[in-house]
Amino acid sequence: MSWSEIENAYLDRLAANAFPGTPPEDQEPVKAASTAQTAAAPAEMRAIPKNETLGAVADFVGRVREMANQYEIKDWVPLLGGLGVGDLLVGKSPEEIENWAYGNLPATMPPPGTGGYVPVMKTGRKQSVADTAMLGLDVAGPAVGVGKLAKTMATEIATTPPVGAIKIGAAAPVEQVAEIAVKIGEREIKVPADQASILSKAIKNLTPAEQLKFKSDTARTFVERLTALPSKQEFGAAAIGGRAKKGWYEGSTQAIVNVFGPDANRFAALLSATSPQTSVESNLYNALQIWKNWTAAGRPTERDAIIKVMGESVQGGKGEESVLDAWKNNSVAALTAEDPGKLILSGPKVNSFMLNLQGNVEEVTNDAWMASFSLVDQKIFSGGLTKTDPGKGPGYLAMNARVRETATYLTKLTGETWTPAEVQETIWSWAKTLYETAGAAGETRSAVQLVRDNAITDELISSTPDFRTLFYDERFAPILEQAGYGEQLARLRAASSTSDVSTGSQKPGTGSQAAAIDPEAQRKLLERNAKRLDTLRKQRELAAAEKAALEKGAK
Numbered sequence: 001m002s003w004s005e006i007e008n009a010y011l012d013r014l015a016a017n018a019f020p021g022t023p024p025e026d027q028e029p030v031k032a033a034s035t036a037q038t039a040a041a042p043a044e045m046r047a048i049p050k051n052e053t054l055g056a057v058a059d060f061v062g063r064v065r066e067m068a069n070q071y072e073i074k075d076w077v078p079l080l081g082g083l084g085v086g087d088l089l090v091g092k093s094p095e096e097i098e099n100w101a102y103g104n105l106p107a108t109m110p111p112p113g114t115g116g117y118v119p120v121m122k123t124g125r126k127q128s129v130a131d132t133a134m135l136g137l138d139v140a141g142p143a144v145g146v147g148k149l150a151k152t153m154a155t156e157i158a159t160t161p162p163v164g165a166i167k168i169g170a171a172a173p174v175e176q177v178a179e180i181a182v183k184i185g186e187r188e189i190k191v192p193a194d195q196a197s198i199l200s201k202a203i204k205n206l207t208p209a210e211q212l213k214f215k216s217d218t219a220r221t222f223v224e225r226l227t228a229l230p231s232k233q234e235f236g237a238a239a240i241g242g243r244a245k246k247g248w249y250e251g252s253t254q255a256i257v258n259v260f261g262p263d264a265n266r267f268a269a270l271l272s273a274t275s276p277q278t279s280v281e282s283n284l285y286n287a288l289q290i291w292k293n294w295t296a297a298g299r300p301t302e303r304d305a306i307i308k309v310m311g312e313s314v315q316g317g318k319g320e321e322s323v324l325d326a327w328k329n330n331s332v333a334a335l336t337a338e339d340p341g342k343l344i345l346s347g348p349k350v351n352s353f354m355l356n357l358q359g360n361v362e363e364v365t366n367d368a369w370m371a372s373f374s375l376v377d378q379k380i381f382s383g384g385l386t387k388t389d390p391g392k393g394p395g396y397l398a399m400n401a402r403v404r405e406t407a408t409y410l411t412k413l414t415g416e417t418w419t420p421a422e423v424q425e426t427i428w429s430w431a432k433t434l435y436e437t438a439g440a441a442g443e444t445r446s447a448v449q450l451v452r453d454n455a456i457t458d459e460l461i462s463s464t465p466d467f468r469t470l471f472y473d474e475r476f477a478p479i480l481e482q483a484g485y486g487e488q489l490a491r492l493r494a495a496s497s498t499s500d501v502s503t504g505s506q507k508p509g510t511g512s513q514a515a516a517i518d519p520e521a522q523r524k525l526l527e528r529n530a531k532r533l534d535t536l537r538k539q540r541e542l543a544a545a546e547k548a549a550l551e552k553g554a555k
Helices: 003-020 052-068 085-089 093-101 126-135 147-161 193-205 215-228 230-241 250-274 280-296 303-313 324-335 348-357 367-373 394-414 419-440 447-452 458-462 467-472 479-481 486-504 517-553
Strands: 107-108 179-184 188-191
Touching: 052 085, 052 093, 093 126, 093 479, 107 479, 179 193, 179 419, 188 193, 188 215, 193 215, 193 394, 215 394, 230 394, 230 419, 250 280, 250 419, 250 467, 250 486, 280 348, 280 479, 367 479, 394 419, 394 447, 419 447, 419 517, 447 479, 447 517, 467 486, 467 517, 479 486, 486 517
Parallel strands: none
Antiparallel strands: 179 188
């Protein structure tokens, strides 16, 4: 789910009122008028005139949705519970009509010379066209026939397999596919005109190495993934909600350095290599046990010997069968790399996690919880190792761009520096705490209700585990002491105690940052985030019920 330009403009205005002094955001995207305009250099793009009639209709329908969304469908209603009445009745029709106001119709003709004569629906427009068709619009003047066109498209969408093309009557107005060259680094990549402004803005939040991964097809997929994510305002609200854990990576990195000294990068790599499909606590336990036993065995470098050590160390009690395949190659690489500070692990999430634990605050660890928070499939973050890259695909890069955009947004908004790593760690902590609290035994409230009840407190967020505090937890401290790190652990404990005392007067949620936040504006944004987590739970419950029914029927 993502928010439209209109809704983002509304949220920006809300934020400007709630957080005085916030620098204004650019609201008007650059739009291309026709194929002829695209022949000019990208720097010459100009906004086309807006059809005032259609613009007024879009504004009116948008206001109707906002008013109707003051009322919600009861949570107990299957699938629709918690949905705003405006979202149900109006959907994304305001955004679709706004596109028409700028001459951006939902269908395009294939480029000349391709042999195609069937109009093609533009990326991400099917739902909004269908929503508009439900309104039955036939606006006077320049808009005559638009409602009928939308209805025709909606009918085709409902009866035609989603192959990316629909049939439209010969008289239906269509436009040629317009492409604009967007400069990325030293290259220019052509993308559809309706994606150009989004891409131009987003690439500023990608590193030069990440920008090199773009081709025309990956750039288009990147924009699709980016626009499917929640807005920076929603990301920012969750980060502020989880600010009690701001410094998670910084504290963990310092703890690893204090305990492991010159081996800090290698242990961080091992810790990251064993992180997939496990909790923070189990991750640390397995990594510490492997490290202790690998050191005791003389630090072997042969693959079979390392896998054997892993089997003797990890939880599960089944020897090497308990070692996940996802851990093996990266763990061997972590323990055998000549310079672990230059190591690239397979899988973008694992590699980013390692870099965060090694002190790189610009990297973003996009894991299952970030996918859950955004209500997207975690598979969009997947990728495979190359010689120079851990496998960051368009989906991973899209999340990176949104998180870094949010870091800049929060820094301007609060007057306090936020790094991408801090945005991710605080969103992760807030989303995980809220989702698990809502699903706890005996808890009957939804995630939205918990937010409304202010039940997700700083104290609850602070209880989210991190490696710094776990190091001297009674479950893990003995492992470090047995491995010969007793003195380092004692110094870490003393340093942490001193740090806690010195920062005790500035508790999470206090100070200038908290004072600048309007509670009502923050709550509304958090409720939107919570709705996605409630939707995720319903989806999982439905999937589990369907699976159980299938298994029962198979018996």
